[in-house]
Amino acid sequence: MTAGVLAVPAVPAWLAAGERRLYAIEKWVCVAALAVMLAGVAVGVAIRYWNLPLPNVGEWAVVAMSPLTFVGAAMCTMAHAHISVDVVRQLRSVALRRLAHVLVTLLMLAFAGVYAWLGWFLFADALASGERLLDMGTPVAVPVAFIWAGMLCMMAHCLLDLWRTARGETAHLQEGDA
Amino acid sequence: MVALGLIALLVLGVPVGVAFALVVFVKADAWNIDPYSLAALPYDTISNFPLLAIPLFLLVGELMNRGGLVRQLTAVCDLLLARVRAPMGHIMVAASGLMGAITGSSVATVAAIGSTVGAEMGRRGYPVGYTAALNASAGLLGVLIPPSIPLILYGSIVGVSITQLFLAAVLPGILTMGVFFLIHALLSRRVLPGGQESRAEPAAVRARQAAAGQGGRAADGAVAAAVPATGRAALVLRSVPALLLPVLVLGGIYSGVFTPTEAAAVAGVYALAVVLLARAARGGELARTFERAALASAAILVIIGFTSVFNRAMVLEQIPQAIAEFAAGYTTSAWVFLIVVNLVLLFVGMFMETNAATLLMGPLLAPAAIKFGIDPVHFGIILVTNIELGLLTPPLATNLFVAARTNGARLTQMMPHVPWFMAGALAVLLLITFVPGVSLWYRLL
Numbered sequence: 001m002t003a004g005v006l007a008v009p010a011v012p013a014w015l016a017a018g019e020r021r022l023y024a025i026e027k028w029v030c031v032a033a034l035a036v037m038l039a040g041v042a043v044g045v046a047i048r049y050w051n052l053p054l055p056n057v058g059e060w061a062v063v064a065m066s067p068l069t070f071v072g073a074a075m076c077t078m079a080h081a082h083i084s085v086d087v088v089r090q091l092r093s094v095a096l097r098r099l100a101h102v103l104v105t106l107l108m109l110a111f112a113g114v115y116a117w118l119g120w121f122l123f124a125d126a127l128a129s130g131e132r133l134l135d136m137g138t139p140v141a142v143p144v145a146f147i148w149a150g151m152l153c154m155m156a157h158c159l160l161d162l163w164r165t166a167r168g169e170t171a172h173l174q175e176g177d178a
Numbered sequence: 179m180v181a182l183g184l185i186a187l188l189v190l191g192v193p194v195g196v197a198f199a200l201v202v203f204v205k206a207d208a209w210n211i212d213p214y215s216l217a218a219l220p221y222d223t224i225s226n227f228p229l230l231a232i233p234l235f236l237l238v239g240e241l242m243n244r245g246g247l248v249r250q251l252t253a254v255c256d257l258l259l260a261r262v263r264a265p266m267g268h269i270m271v272a273a274s275g276l277m278g279a280i281t282g283s284s285v286a287t288v289a290a291i292g293s294t295v296g297a298e299m300g301r302r303g304y305p306v307g308y309t310a311a312l313n314a315s316a317g318l319l320g321v322l323i324p325p326s327i328p329l330i331l332y333g334s335i336v337g338v339s340i341t342q343l344f345l346a347a348v349l350p351g352i353l354t355m356g357v358f359f360l361i362h363a364l365l366s367r368r369v370l371p372g373g374q375e376s377r378a379e380p381a382a383v384r385a386r387q388a389a390a391g392q393g394g395r396a397a398d399g400a401v402a403a404a405v406p407a408t409g410r411a412a413l414v415l416r417s418v419p420a421l422l423l424p425v426l427v428l429g430g431i432y433s434g435v436f437t438p439t440e441a442a443a444v445a446g447v448y449a450l451a452v453v454l455l456a457r458a459a460r461g462g463e464l465a466r467t468f469e470r471a472a473l474a475s476a477a478i479l480v481i482i483g484f485t486s487v488f489n490r491a492m493v494l495e496q497i498p499q500a501i502a503e504f505a506a507g508y509t510t511s512a513w514v515f516l517i518v519v520n521l522v523l524l525f526v527g528m529f530m531e532t533n534a535a536t537l538l539m540g541p542l543l544a545p546a547a548i549k550f551g552i553d554p555v556h557f558g559i560i561l562v563t564n565i566e567l568g569l570l571t572p573p574l575a576t577n578l579f580v581a582a583r584t585n586g587a588r589l590t591q592m593m594p595h596v597p598w599f600m601a602g603a604l605a606v607l608l609l610i611t612f613v614p615g616v617s618l619w620y621r622l623l
Contacts, residue, residue, distance in 0.1 A: 030472035031465060034237060037230055038450070041443030045436050058227065061443075065224045068233060069483050072476020082193030083477050083576070089191065104191050111196045114203060118217035147221060 008166050019078070019160050026075040026153055033064040033071075040064065056135040063133070066143035070119075070150025077108065077157040098165060105161050112154035119147035180205060194534055195484035202487045209491050219490055220483035227439055228334040229482065231282065232327050232533070233475035234442035239277070239286030240471040241449035242423070245458045248290045250420035251276045257413055264366035264375055266302050267312055270295045271358045274316035275351070278323035279424040280445060282330070282438075284532065284569055285474070287320030288313055288577050292584030300585075303376035307591025308369045314570060314581035314592065315599030316358055321532065321566040322351035325427060325438050328536040328562045331482075335537055336544045338554045340438055341431065345620040346555050350563060350610050357602040365598060419452050481534040489538055497542070512550040516611050519543055520564055527568020532576070535565045552614075559617040563607050570600050 040061030047054050076082045088100040126141040133140060180201055187197035199216070206213055223229075242248050255272040259265040273295055277287040292313040299309040321328055324344035333340035367373040414421075426448060427441045436444060453459050459467060509515055522543075526535050540561060547557040569577035572589075578596065582589055610616050 027469055027472070030476060031468040034233055034468050034472050034475070037233060038237065038443055038446045041230060041234065041440055042447045045440045045444060049435070061230055062225050062227055065226075065230065065233075065479070066221060068472060068476055069220070069224045069479040072472060073480045075473060076193075076477050076480065079473060081473050081477050082196070083481060084191050084193045085188045087189050087191070100190055104193075107187070107190075107192050107200060108196055111200055111203075115199075115217060118214060121214060122217045122221070143225065144221060147217060 008163065010167060011160060011163050015160065019156065022153060022156060023075065023078045026071050026078070029067050029071045030075055033068040036064040037061040037068070059133050059135040059138060063138055063143045066146040067150070070146045071153065072150070074150050074153035074157055077112075077154050077161075102162065102165055105158050105165065109155060109158040109162070112151045112158060116148055116151035116155060119144070119151055123148050193480065194530065195481040198488040198534075199484040202491050205491070209495060211491060211494065215490075216487055219486050223486035224479055224483045226334065228330050228340070228437075229439075229479075231325070231330050231439040231442045232478055232482075233471065234439070234446050235280075235282045235325070235327060236286055236474050236478075237468065237471040238423075238442060238445045238449050239281040239283060239290055240467045241446065241453055242277075242280065242420075243290045244463065244467045245449060245453035245456055247420040247423065247449065247452060248273070248277065250417040252291075252295055253413055254417045254421065257410055264362065264370060264373070266295065266299045266304065266375060267362040267366055268359055270299065270309075270312055271316045271319070271355060271362060274313075275319045275323050275355050276424060278320040278351070279325075280427055281320060282325040282327045282442075284317045284320035284566060285576055285580055288317035288580045289584055291316065292581055296581075296585040301376075303370055304366075305369055305591070306585055306587045307593075308365070308595050310578075310581040310585040310587035311592040311595035311599065312358075312362060313585060314575075314577040315596065315603070317577045317581065318566055318569060318603060319351060319355055319358075321562065321569075322347055322354050324348060324351070325431065325441065326562065328532050328566065329558065330438055331533055331536045332540045332558045332562060336540050336554060336558065338558055342555050342620075343558050344431065344438070346559050346617040347562075349616050349619050350559055350606060353609065353616070354603060354606045357606055358599060361598050361602050365595065369595070423448060478533055482537060485534045485538060489541065492538075492542065512552055513612070515546070515550050516552070516560070519547070520560070520607065520611060523561060523564040524567060524571070527565045528571045528575075530565075530568065532562075532566050532569060535568065536562060539565065553618060556614045556617045560607070560611050563603075563610055567600065567603055567607065570596055570603070 038061075040057050040059075043054075044056055044058035044061070046052065047056065073082075084104075088097060091097050091100075123141060123144045126139070126144045129140075131140040132138060183204070184197060184201050187200060188194065192200065199220075202209070202211065202216065205211075206216070252269060252273045255269045255276070256265065259268045259272065262268055270291060274287050274291050277290055278284075281287060281290075292310070296309050296313055299312075300306060320326075324347045326344070326347060329343040329347060330340055332338065333343050423445060427445050430436045430441045430444060431438055453464070453467075509518075523535075523539060526539055530538065540558070543561065544554055544557055548554055569575060572578065578589060578592060581587070582592060615622070
């Protein structure tokens, strides 16, 4: 254990493995969302250009923005890939950098918590209303569910990040490490 | 207080989108914002068809890199500029312009060109700091040469024709490219030993290699003139897949066949087909290419989604109107207004990501600009040109960070060279600001 750091146990191996699995799922969801966007818009162009008797599948591309943004937010949290101002990282003091990291992670945890809570209400509303999108009839609850899911994943990454930082581990603070 | 809190959060290192949303959480009561709308707003904002262009163009950039299309573009520039002194720097600028005409993203341009041309510049004797500075600066062309993601954002949020914005950005983009050529021509005399690259040949040998279907390193360069025409033709022929991409994107948009967002998807399918046909990536590598694009897209979309909460709060608080009234009361001169706006935007660009700053400042300032009789298309070009300069100005200087990482340079090595390119870009900005014809040239035709 590093001097001056709380005496906390290491993140259990099963939990660390679980987080890696979660990250792999997030990556898969985001890659799939990107592929749906590409296919959806391209097929939409083909449908219009050749006047094919098919509905506008471009709707699915717009729906895919939700997982890419909200699940992607969780992925960026794990990979430390969020865009931020890079002032504190230039500090020489490791203690100050760690303190700033803890504060930032706590704020992100609060943010994700609030949005997970709000996202759940939005999802429940969408489910209860049975509202659907116009072209393909996709239930609005589908894209909205990703707000809630993405923010829950973000919370999980923040909590484990705090745990590792409390133990004095610094390897996970490198950008794009995941 | 809000501004101070926001700056404190940003300096602390809170992700930009999260910082903006947190400020609104704290002030939600005072600003009479329904907490439930806080969840719906980011969702509504990102569920917008024009915004699909961002992840799709970033994907195009990644696929081009993977499929060797960036290398092909660079080889053609190399061939065209072989007889110019210190050609690699010019190639970096020209290739960035071509890449900008495909991806519309500055960061994608810096990463793609830096990883291909940057390494070759190092081998030819350019200091790594200069290479990275030129790479970061030339990356601005990614935004200025249409298509351009910030212009798509400005057009969709202010309600201006995106195609008109693209047309308006053509001349400013070419001017900026010309200025960067000039600055490189002058600076290369100072940074290169004897003002010459250590090996100044590549087009010739590469052409010969391309014709022979070889790769590898080039030998002595004085043979450029001796390259057989068939070798050059073979190189151009091999680069046709890359050269067709800007034609497809820009031709499709301006001929009205598809919108900028659709152009991004068509370019994506095309680049994917090239990667698959060239067998440039297997399943796993292709998945990693998509992953990188997804990660970069998510980082930007988080900002766009969550700054919308702050934008809404500003609108509810009637801050845009207040600024417009202040500006109108402060001065009746459109010129003074433009000077003030440019200073404000330069400051904002130092702290905010380009897309977020465009989304925030566009609806804030465009109504005031229109009140002063400034054309919203002209104002859009001023706004985007100005904000994208923020990509070179710390603390949030994304192009500098990406170029430093791509070229293996330290910021301190880049800093002596960046101000020259910054000064050139500022000169173009002044021209754009005070000569509306530079942006609105297409209306004279």
